[in-house]
Amino acid sequence: MNIVVCIKQVPDSDKVTIDRETNRLNRAGVPSIINPFDENALEMALQLKDKHGGKVTVVSMGPPQAEEALRTALSHGADEAILVSDRKFGGADTWATSYTLNLAIRKLGEIDLVLFGKQAIDGDTAQVGPGVAHFLDIPTLTYARAVEVTGDTLKVTKVTEDGYEVWDVDKPCALTVVKEANQLRMPSLKKKMAAKKAEIPVWGFDELQPDENKIGLAGSPTKVNKVFAPPVKLNKEILSGEPADMVADLIKKLKERNVL
Amino acid sequence: MNTTKELWVFAEQRDGKIAGVVQELLSEGQILAKKAGYVLAAVLPSDNGASLCQELYNFGAKKVYTIDDPKLKDYQNDYYSRAVAQLINEKKPEIVLYGATTIGRSLAPTVAVMVDAGLTADCTQLDFDVENGNLLQTRPAFGGNIMATIICPNHRPQMATVRSNVFKKTKISDTEAGEQVPYAVDLSGVRERMRRLEAVHEADNTIDLNAAQFIVSGGRGVGKPENFKIIYDLASELGAAVGASRATVDAGWISHHHQVGQTGKTVCPVVYIACGISGAIQHLAGMQSSDVIVAINKDPDAPIFDVADFGLIGDLHQIVPEFQRQIAAAKA
Ligand SMILES: Cc1cc2nc3c(=O)[nH]c(=O)nc-3n(C[C@H](O)[C@H](O)[C@H](O)COP(=O)(O)OP(=O)(O)OC[C@H]3O[C@@H](n4cnc5c(N)ncnc54)[C@H](O)[C@@H]3O)c2cc1C
Numbered sequence: 001m002n003i004v005v006c007i008k009q010v011p012d013s014d015k016v017t018i019d020r021e022t023n024r025l026n027r028a029g030v031p032s033i034i035n036p037f038d039e040n041a042l043e044m045a046l047q048l049k050d051k052h053g054g055k056v057t058v059v060s061m062g063p064p065q066a067e068e069a070l071r072t073a074l075s076h077g078a079d080e081a082i083l084v085s086d087r088k089f090g091g092a093d094t095w096a097t098s099y100t101l102n103l104a105i106r107k108l109g110e111i112d113l114v115l116f117g118k119q120a121i122d123g124d125t126a127q128v129g130p131g132v133a134h135f136l137d138i139p140t141l142t143y144a145r146a147v148e149v150t151g152d153t154l155k156v157t158k159v160t161e162d163g164y165e166v167w168d169v170d171k172p173c174a175l176t177v178v179k180e181a182n183q184l185r186m187p188s189l190k191k192k193m194a195a196k197k198a199e200i201p202v203w204g205f206d207e208l209q210p211d212e213n214k215i216g217l218a219g220s221p222t223k224v225n226k227v228f229a230p231p232v233k234l235n236k237e238i239l240s241g242e243p244a245d246m247v248a249d250l251i252k253k254l255k256e257r258n259v260l
Numbered sequence: 261m262n263t264t265k266e267l268w269v270f271a272e273q274r275d276g277k278i279a280g281v282v283q284e285l286l287s288e289g290q291i292l293a294k295k296a297g298y299v300l301a302a303v304l305p306s307d308n309g310a311s312l313c314q315e316l317y318n319f320g321a322k323k324v325y326t327i328d329d330p331k332l333k334d335y336q337n338d339y340y341s342r343a344v345a346q347l348i349n350e351k352k353p354e355i356v357l358y359g360a361t362t363i364g365r366s367l368a369p370t371v372a373v374m375v376d377a378g379l380t381a382d383c384t385q386l387d388f389d390v391e392n393g394n395l396l397q398t399r400p401a402f403g404g405n406i407m408a409t410i411i412c413p414n415h416r417p418q419m420a421t422v423r424s425n426v427f428k429k430t431k432i433s434d435t436e437a438g439e440q441v442p443y444a445v446d447l448s449g450v451r452e453r454m455r456r457l458e459a460v461h462e463a464d465n466t467i468d469l470n471a472a473q474f475i476v477s478g479g480r481g482v483g484k485p486e487n488f489k490i491i492y493d494l495a496s497e498l499g500a501a502v503g504a505s506r507a508t509v510d511a512g513w514i515s516h517h518h519q520v521g522q523t524g525k526t527v528c529p530v531v532y533i534a535c536g537i538s539g540a541i542q543h544l545a546g547m548q549s550s551d552v553i554v555a556i557n558k559d560p561d562a563p564i565f566d567v568a569d570f571g572l573i574g575d576l577h578q579i580v581p582e583f584q585r586q587i588a589a590a591k592a
Pocket residue numbers: 006007008009035037038041059060061062092093094095097101115116117118119120121122123124125126127128129222224227378379380381399401402407408410
């Protein structure tokens with residue numbers, strides 16, 4: 001099977017904060033990681049390859065330093081990596097990101113499966129997977145937990161709000177993968193060494209020949225108008241002391257608020 | 261007032277039942293449509309739309325576009341996206357809102373690409389700018405560490421997804437008038453590329469975090485799985501649902517259906533009681549918009565206290581049972 005895994009390099013979002021005065025993101029010193037859910041997509045691809053053979057290609061769109069995330073993916077077992085990078089691609093929303101990734105995947109030739117994480121922990125939209133699938137004109141299932149090859153089709157278990165569903169889907173197709181699916185294997189020393197030296201092609205504007213109106217900031221229908229810190233609660237009351245007194249006090253106050 | 265422009269809500273149904281988030285979106289839609297001077301309408305793909313229209317009128321839809329086809333009985337991304345995109349291209353609504361459910365989160369991004377529209381994910385606040393017709397879409401990003409307001413100045417429709425329990429339901433009456441507008445879509449040309457084999461509902465019905473007025477949630481501070489009993493006891497005294505942090509779900513103390521937060525459910529009860537939960541940003545993302553938040557934690561510096569209305573500093577193993585006793589006593 002020829003499998004493509006889309007991975008995004010993200011700041012470890014636990015550690016990103018916003019300056020309440022300037023409304024700027026404090027990203028200095030925050031480490032970059034592979035989007036955690038993309039690790040599950042990668043592991044799903046590696047397991048399919050273990051079972052059925054084939055090739056796993058990781059693709060990431062981002063600034064030059066995203067190459068680091070690709071090398072990490074190689075050290076875990078991916079066979080090849082492509083970096084999609086060009087100044088002109090910068091500032092893309094999910095629409096333009098989906099379009100651009102679609103061109104890179106098309107350039108890879110025949111594929112059977114494209115995998116995505118459930119969502120990225122920075123942008124948090126979960127929109128890129130279905131977007132790319134539509135541009136590629138292939139079916140998509142979101143929130144996949146397990147996949148099995150059954151002849152020409154795939155049997156996919158996807159998580160829903162109150163349980164799960166099992167789908168039969170034609171190849172090629174796109175899946176977004178949830179955390180419960182698996183856990184990414186450890187990198188091997190040998191692969192780590194090889195990953196350091198691996199040749200990672202960079203595909204930019206010239207390689208992908210995109211429609212100029214569909215890329216980067218200009219090709220993005222959504223615009224971030226402003227960013228700000230989440231509101232904090234004022235008027236909060238901290239109670240301490242003996243449990244019985246605290247609880248009595250709390251009940252009284254909840255009654256005053258008309259919620260009890 | 262421009263009565264030809266429309267604001268749409270995607271009327272998601274499963275097994276012939278309208279999703280709760282649709283009522284919430286219509287309720288918010290009433291406010292936005294009024295401000296904008298637009299007509300509020302719902303779009304309902306199903307196999308028998310007529311039977312579901314009244315409910316949509318009652319929550320404010322003046323019009324319901326019903327798209328009936330046996331292939332639209334259950335959600336299937338290819339059929340649904342074709343139906344909705346075709347209707348959008350023909351009727352050209354200004355705004356389309358979707359619930360950020362597992363269905364909405366596949367359908368909306370597919371449709372966005374099909375109709376060349378921007379899509380803002382998981383909005384927690386919507387407003388309308390009367391100057392320029394822009395929908396001001398506010399959403400958390402970076403796991404809730406920042407808020408961003410997104411606009412789509414040059415593309416129509418403007419589309420957004422909104423999670424359940426972000427907006428309150430406002431039913432107008434049980435007998436609102438509205439107009440059903442049947443719309444035919446030819447799906448015969450859409451190749452069948454995926455087939456649902458099985459749908460399993462496994463959630464435990466006693467939970468219903470979505471509908472709960474009160475939620476009592478336990479975190480790692482509960483200590484061990486058996487101790488969840490005090491959480492359940494307090495919950496049952498209050499008529500509350502039981503929630504949980506991911507730490508307890510990952511530890512296998514409670515099923516993932518109870519998980520509240522970024523990767524669990526978003527809840528918005530009248531009172532949320534967090535017991536032994538530190539208040540990680542991913543947990544806050546799922547409960548921050550509760551009306552009143554009570555935090556019980558032994559660590560006075562726990563971040564949960566930053567979002568709490570009432571903080572009780574102490575041992576939950578004493579406070580929670582005491583809370584239950586006093587509520588029980590008050591009832592007696
Ligand atoms: C504060 C803020 C808010 C934003 N809000 C919106 C919004 O509401 N709507 C919108 O359209 N855009 C929005 N954006 C832009 C959006 O974050 C970017 O387009 C981003 O590149 C992709 O979206 P995401 O991070 O949400 O990814 P998701 O759609 O959540 O990612 C899903 C999966 O797609 C793959 N993937 C995503 N990006 C890449 C990539 N660059 N390379 C390889 N694989 C990738 C990964 O497998 C990932 O797990 C916002 C940006 C910011 C900073």
